[in-house]
Amino acid sequence: MIIKSPISQDEWESYYRLRFTILRAPWNQPLGSEVLADESEAIHAMVIEDDQIIGVARMHKSGENQGQVRCVAVAAEAQGKGVGKAIMLHLEEKAMTMGIQEIILEARENAVPFYKSIGYVIEKESYLLFGEIQHYRMKKEIR
Numbered sequence: 001m002i003i004k005s006p007i008s009q010d011e012w013e014s015y016y017r018l019r020f021t022i023l024r025a026p027w028n029q030p031l032g033s034e035v036l037a038d039e040s041e042a043i044h045a046m047v048i049e050d051d052q053i054i055g056v057a058r059m060h061k062s063g064e065n066q067g068q069v070r071c072v073a074v075a076a077e078a079q080g081k082g083v084g085k086a087i088m089l090h091l092e093e094k095a096m097t098m099g100i101q102e103i104i105l106e107a108r109e110n111a112v113p114f115y116k117s118i119g120y121v122i123e124k125e126s127y128l129l130f131g132e133i134q135h136y137r138m139k140k141e142i143r
Contacts, residue, residue, distance in 0.1 A: 022073035054078040
């Protein structure tokens with residue numbers, strides 16, 4: 001398993017394709033909705049195994065000592081195999097080198113148990129995405 005930032009055009013296309021497939025397509029969202037306005041300000045990470053991108057995520061600085069992780073997606077066939085944990089650990093290590101002491105994220109309800117298992121705690125119920133996916137603001141101190 002290799003974790004790195006996308007560099008080539010092909011890597012970026014595969015990165016966004018996985019994000020779209022997991023986080024947007026099941027809810028009939030349009031192609032392109034997986035790309036956020038602040039992508040150039042974020043740190044991007046992807047997990048590669050057997051020449052396939054099987055996990056993606058991004059993090060940006062959201063406050064003086066705070067980072068926010070968004071758009072975590074793991075290929076269906078790779079879920080439950082440590083890919084999400086590996087990518088989150090990678091982003092947490094990057095965050096520490098940036099002086100970030102706390103990471104926040106908005107977790108989909110079905111992902112809350114995963115984030116709890118790696119040390120995140122629920123702060124509050126936050127918003128409903130696409131009128132049906134409940135999200136929870138979660139955080140973790142990473143000092």
